[in-house]
Amino acid sequence: MKLDDLTHAMLDAARKAGADAADAMAIHGTSVSIDVRGGALEQADRSEGIDLGLRVFVGQRQANVSVSDSSPQTLQTMAERAVAMAKEAPEDPYIGLAEPAQIATEWDWGALELADPSDEPDPQMLLQDAAEAEASALAVEGVTQVQTAVGGYSATQIHLAATNGFSGGYSRTGRAVSCVAIAGEGEQMERDYDGDHRIFQSDLRAATEIGTTAGIRAVSRLNAIQPPTGAYPVLFDERISSSLIGHLLAAANGASIARGASWLRDCLGQDVLPKHLSLIENPHRPRVEASRPFDAEGLPTRQRAIVEDGILTGWTLDLANARKLNMESTGNAARGVASPPSPATWNVALTQGSQTRAELLRDMGTGLLVTSMIGSTINPTTGDYSRGAAGFWVENGEISHAVNECTIAGNLRDILRNLVPANDARQHLSRVVPSLLVEGLTLAGN
Missing domain, CATH: 3.30.2290.10 (PmbA/TldD superfamily)
Known part of the structure; x- marks a missing residue:
């Protein structure tokens, strides 16, 4: 059949x-x-x-x-x-x-x-x-x-x-x-x-x-050493920068909001990114994995601004969670054959900056370029953030040597409101996010 x-x-x-x-x-x-x-x-x-x-x-x-x-x-x-x-x-x-x-x-x-x-x-x-x-x-x-x-x-x-x-x-x-x-x-x-x-x-x-x-x-990762402990600027390489936006998307998920278990629960209509940045969802991009004509409840999908000019404009909703919040579904229901629908995001793109990654490295002076991350300790209700990281130490705006065995810590509210994007995002991905510079994160190293 x-x-x-x-x-x-x-x-x-x-x-x-x-x-x-x-x-x-x-x-x-x-x-x-x-x-x-x-x-x-x-x-x-x-x-x-x-x-x-x-x-x-x-x-x-x-x-x-x-x-x-x-x-x-x-x-x-x-x-x-x-x-x-x-x-x-x-x-x-x-x-x-x-x-x-x-x-x-x-x-x-x-x-x-x-x-x-x-x-x-x-x-x-x-x-x-x-x-x-x-x-x-x-x-x-x-x-x-x-x-x-x-x-x-x-x-x-x-x-x-x-x-x-x-x-x-x-x-x-x-x-x-x-x-x-x-x-x-x-x-x-x-x-x-x-x-x-x-x-x-x-x-x-x-x-x-x-x-x-x-x-x-x-x-390039050979002979890595631990970086010094302290507060330094951190540049998240384009390979892993989308994880930061992923934390924002998870916090704006309607299921978390309906449970009151999100650090964004009281932030609707408030600044969550710098004012010149927007986060746009577009489920109709050709040849992109997360595109789809309708969601898992048969509702039409559409383009929407999750964040517009830095301001959080709405939640990601399926029908059930929209009803709980007295709102309308955003056409974002996802499901498998063994479970009922739940909210999920499709293709998203963050506004890109005007600088290259090399220019951001130059401007950051001394700090950490992160190219890989392991483990995750994210408090979903407070936004406290701590992750293991490895990458390269930057001195005077240039890569000096490989580093590993360090931890990056901060709070997602502060991290996301202080992002500086590069212009190196790959356009064919479902999350189009460039390298992201964040000032003053806490590093735990040597």
């Missing part, structure tokens, strides 16, 4: 089992991954299967059941079990499907270019990508081994339907190459990585470039 037929078959089974309303999701996925080590195939994985999810409502009670078998008998059984579970669930006044007037009725899926129409790559092509990445990394002087080199491909078809009349689906593809290189020996070993993931195979960076970059990055 086609995916749209399967979703409607689940809805029919739900009605027959006694559900007042229901929505159904069907996902068919294919993934291929080829790992190379020592110039030879180390591991090859291929998976292909279908996953089905059914959410039913009995009054103001709901339940969710998922299966991976599409036989009619299984669909009937899952519907019966879902209804039986819903009858035992606690009542929730905020749950429910969208009103028919709210659901998406028109979209241009083709304009989003979420699926590459070219054929699935031959496994030999993925093997060649992984082998070239590994060989290029090993060719970098100082690289002693490659931990992993991988070529991968994925294709997914999704269909969602509900008893309120919504029915829609789309497809996605992905093509990836990644490499993790190790430099040095014994206790002096350091590792770093590079990778690329694109929807269209033709957009993918060359495997040789990825391997070489991974090797150069690993070698």
Whole structure:
């Protein structure tokens, strides 16, 4: 059966089992991954299967059941079990499907270019990508081994339907190459990585470039020492700067706001970024992974300003959390087959600055350039921030030497209000965030 037929078959089974309303999701996925080590195939994985999810409502009670078998008998059984579970669930006044007037009725899926129409790559092509990445990394002087080199491909078809009349689906593809290189020996070993993931195979960076970059990055981290303890400016490299914006997005999530468990809970309409910065969500960017024509509740997606000229303008909401807050959904519901919807953000872009990363390094004088982070201690209700970091020490505006084993600490309210962006964000990512300079963070090092 086609995916749209399967979703409607689940809805029919739900009605027959006694559900007042229901929505159904069907996902068919294919993934291929080829790992190379020592110039030879180390591991090859291929998976292909279908996953089905059914959410039913009995009054103001709901339940969710998922299966991976599409036989009619299984669909009937899952519907019966879902209804039986819903009858035992606690009542929730905020749950429910969208009103028919709210659901998406028109979209241009083709304009989003979420699926590459070219054929699935031959496994030999993925093997060649992984082998070239590994060989290029090993060719970098100082690289002693490659931990992993991988070529991968994925294709997914999704269909969602509900008893309120919504029915829609789309497809996605992905093509990836990644490499993790190790430099040095014994206790002096350091590792770093590079990778690329694109929807269209033709957009993918060359495997040789990825391997070489991974090797150069690993070698540059050799002979690292701890930085001094104190208050210094910190420049978050573009590779990891989006994590800061991720903390802002998590705090603006409607589920956290509805629970009162966010450090942004009283900040609506207030400054959360410098006045010249905005954070724009656009779910309709072509060839970008987080683009989508509608959300997981069948509502149309749209562009919106999460932060405009530094001011927080709203929360990220699905239907249930919007009802809790007496607001309207922003079309940001996400879900899998085994769980009900919850709020999530799509593509976001932070306003870029006018300076290059090198110019920000020059202006910061003495401080830390962070290129990787480990661990995380974030207090979601106060915004207190502490993370392990590694990168490079900057003296007189120039990189001096590699550093590791240090901790960066501060408060997200202060960090985000004092960001200085560079102009080096990669436009094809779902989070377009440049390198970010923050003055006066606390470093715990030597």
